Amino acid sequence: MEVIIKKDILMAYIGKVKDSGKKVGFVPTMGALHNGHLSLVRTSRQQNDLTVASIFVNPTQFNDKEDLKRYPRMPEKDGKMLESAGCDLVFMPEENEIYPEPDQRVFDFGGLDEVMEGAQRPGHFNGVAQVVTRLFDIVKPDRAYFGIKDYQQLAIIRYFVRKLNYPVEIVACPIIREPDGLAMSSRNMLLSVDERKTAIILSRSLFEAKAMKKDHSPAEIIQFVDARVSETPGIKLEYFEIVNGTTLLPAGDWGGKDEIVGCIAARVGKIRLIDNINFSL
Numbered sequence: 001m002e003v004i005i006k007k008d009i010l011m012a013y014i015g016k017v018k019d020s021g022k023k024v025g026f027v028p029t030m031g032a033l034h035n036g037h038l039s040l041v042r043t044s045r046q047q048n049d050l051t052v053a054s055i056f057v058n059p060t061q062f063n064d065k066e067d068l069k070r071y072p073r074m075p076e077k078d079g080k081m082l083e084s085a086g087c088d089l090v091f092m093p094e095e096n097e098i099y100p101e102p103d104q105r106v107f108d109f110g111g112l113d114e115v116m117e118g119a120q121r122p123g124h125f126n127g128v129a130q131v132v133t134r135l136f137d138i139v140k141p142d143r144a145y146f147g148i149k150d151y152q153q154l155a156i157i158r159y160f161v162r163k164l165n166y167p168v169e170i171v172a173c174p175i176i177r178e179p180d181g182l183a184m185s186s187r188n189m190l191l192s193v194d195e196r197k198t199a200i201i202l203s204r205s206l207f208e209a210k211a212m213k214k215d216h217s218p219a220e221i222i223q224f225v226d227a228r229v230s231e232t233p234g235i236k237l238e239y240f241e242i243v244n245g246t247t248l249l250p251a252g253d254w255g256g257k258d259e260i261v262g263c264i265a266a267r268v269g270k271i272r273l274i275d276n277i278n279f280s281l
């Protein structure tokens with residue numbers, strides 16, 4: 001596996017690969033990798049000739065500076081994991097490679113950023129769009145791979161890729177869970193043993209919510225999950241919403257052609273976790 005730090009070298013390398021007619025798959029990450037990331041790499045390998053991953057903890061998407069400081073960084077371990085998953089090339093730029101000057105761009109996401117994560121973390125998705133567009137401009141992938149766990153991020157990336165006419169196919173990959181159901185996340189490694197036990201309530205309440213769908217309305221299920229999480233010590237619910245998967249607006253009932261998704265965010269101690277479940281599958 002090649003490790004490249006400079007964008008000019010990466011662009012020259014990928015340019016040659018693309019000139020020979022080969023397809024490039026791209027897995028952008030912030031490192032602290034887990035099996036969820038590796039599943040994106042494996043899917044890319046099946047669909048492309050060259051799989052590129054990036055590791056870059058993007059400062060512009062952190063609205064909470066403490067969260068940025070705390071974010072786990074373990075490049076050597078990440079490199080080994082990527083290699084074991086069959087990644088061909090990893091791009092590990094310094095901050096000034098990505099942002100030689102501050103990025104002043106403000107994106108319009110058609111309102112998709114005004115709810116849930118966007119409402120709780122002002123500026124977060126603008127930062128995601130800043131880095132993802134910059135990475136796409138450098139890597140020029142044919143396909144890019146994102147996990148469904150970050151459901152709203154995926155919807156927003158799809159939106160701006162379409163709006164800005166990026167010639168890249170966005171491939172959505174399933175949530176990978178621990179054996180007890182907790183969605184894999186780089187933040188899980190920051191949980192204490194007790195917090196890790198508490199965190200299970202997120203996925204458990206989502207599974208229970210889905211089982212209730214047959215004879216309950218979205219409003220009833222929201223009430224149930226709110227109560228379920230609120231009665232659990234050590235966890236603070238930020239939101240649980242049942243939304244239309246396209247507009248991300250609250251779904252009043254189970255009808256319509258769009259998928260319906262339950263999205264949850266909560267703080268376990270200081271650690272903020274998110275998860276979601278698709279009610280339409």
Ligand code: PAF
Nearest residue numbers: 028029030058128131150
């Ligand atoms: O999902 C993430 O890890 C990040 O938001 C991304 C897409 C790598 C951009 O920094």
